[in-house]
Amino acid sequence: MNEQTLFVVQRISAAILIPFVLVHLGLILVAVEGGLSANEILSRTHGNFIWLLFYGLFVVAAAIHAPIGIRNILREWTKLDWRMINGLAMVLCAILLILGMSAVIAVF
Amino acid sequence: MKIDNALQVRVWRGGKNGYWSEYAVEARDNQTVLDVVTEIQRKFEPSLAYRFACRVGVCGSCAMTVNGQPRWTCRTHVRRVIHDELLTIEPLRNLPRIKDLVCDLEPFIQTWQRAGAIFQGQTTRNDRPQKVNPESSSRKLADSALQCINCAVCYSACDVVYWNRRYIGPAALNRVWTLLNDERHTAQQETFNKAFSRDGCGSCHSHGNCTRYCPVELSPANSIAGLKKLAFISVKNGK
Ligand code: SF4
Ligand code: SF4
Ligand code: FES
Numbered sequence: 001m002n003e004q005t006l007f008v009v010q011r012i013s014a015a016i017l018i019p020f021v022l023v024h025l026g027l028i029l030v031a032v033e034g035g036l037s038a039n040e041i042l043s044r045t046h047g048n049f050i051w052l053l054f055y056g057l058f059v060v061a062a063a064i065h066a067p068i069g070i071r072n073i074l075r076e077w078t079k080l081d082w083r084m085i086n087g088l089a090m091v092l093c094a095i096l097l098i099l100g101m102s103a104v105i106a107v108f
Numbered sequence: 109m110k111i112d113n114a115l116q117v118r119v120w121r122g123g124k125n126g127y128w129s130e131y132a133v134e135a136r137d138n139q140t141v142l143d144v145v146t147e148i149q150r151k152f153e154p155s156l157a158y159r160f161a162c163r164v165g166v167c168g169s170c171a172m173t174v175n176g177q178p179r180w181t182c183r184t185h186v187r188r189v190i191h192d193e194l195l196t197i198e199p200l201r202n203l204p205r206i207k208d209l210v211c212d213l214e215p216f217i218q219t220w221q222r223a224g225a226i227f228q229g230q231t232t233r234n235d236r237p238q239k240v241n242p243e244s245s246s247r248k249l250a251d252s253a254l255q256c257i258n259c260a261v262c263y264s265a266c267d268v269v270y271w272n273r274r275y276i277g278p279a280a281l282n283r284v285w286t287l288l289n290d291e292r293h294t295a296q297q298e299t300f301n302k303a304f305s306r307d308g309c310g311s312c313h314s315h316g317n318c319t320r321y322c323p324v325e326l327s328p329a330n331s332i333a334g335l336k337k338l339a340f341i342s343v344k345n346g347k
Binding site: 002003004006007008011072075076077082 | 272301340
């Protein structure tokens with residue numbers, strides 16, 4: 001992907017993340033009312049395709065958005081060359097996808 | 109020599125591994141920072157190196173860092189910038205220091221090449237000059253970015269250049285914006301691609317230091333925002 005595409009993809013993923021983060025924060029506020037238990041969480045997420053889709057997309061958007069940003073930060077703050085930087089960004093993307101998706105699937 | 113009404117002036121001497129020298133210069137009612145530098149050279153330090161040409165804010169060659177901020181010294185009154193009766197004067201930031209107040213502008217000039225900010229016309233010297241309609245929308249977009257005189261003040265003010273010396277920087281990208289809005293420029297796509305390559309306009313943080321310090325009151329930050337918008341719409345092809 002060239003820089004222009006990465007730039008555009010990062011902005012679009014940011015726009016997607018905004019409502020996701022807001023709903024996620026709102027959900028936390030609602031969920032912690034009256035204590036938080038594993039049962040309560042699972043009863044909400046178990047077999048619920050809407051939450052599966054919501055958090056699945058959330059993870060994908062984050063896994064795209066964050067590595068592109070980290071790439072820029074590494075370029076500014078380290079002396080690493082592009083190969084190294086791109087490699088690290090890909091690793092971060094993979095970690096976010098694997099951890100995020102396994103969490104989403106685990107509570108489904 | 110004892111001066112009653114003195115400014116304390118701290119001036120950078122030497123190159124990269126230089127040192128600060130202090131001078132007491134008579135404070136006057138009307139005095140620019142360039143006047144102070146000239147006075148130091150004439151009275152105390154004949155070997156002091158610095159650049160200037162027009163002394164009236166036209167050429168942009170007198171840019172230096174004054175009390176931490178990039179400025180045209182000929183257009184900066186001491187009164188406006190002095191802090192605790194102390195004036196520090198050093199070369200522009202983000203460029204290699206040659207000697208005293210003179211920095212090497214070559215890396216800055218090279219950013220023009222890297223950004224593709226070079227005009228390519230379709231006519232030769234034998235043709236009549238092409239006309240640009242002053243009312244056209246693209247000419248109006250370029251309007252506020254045209255008067256750059258390559259003084260490197262914005263380049264020196266940019267923190268992203270400070271962090272990543274390979275970043276193209278505000279001045280050349282501002283020039284790119286004028287070219288992409290110039291209907292006579294034929295290499296539109298090439299210029300855009302270069303400006304948007306690695307360490308190009310996607311690296312800008314839009315924090316606007318360039319605009320804040322440009323002595324001609326241009327807004328490279330606005331021009332770069334225009335380029336970023338173009339990244340979303342596919343680029344206009346040269347007509
Ligand atoms: S707006 Fe962009 S070019 Fe201007 S100073 Fe900030 S980072 Fe540099
Ligand atoms: S944009 Fe302004 S500050 Fe930057 S080089 Fe041009 S005239 Fe100087
Ligand atoms: S000497 Fe020409 S702008 Fe200052």
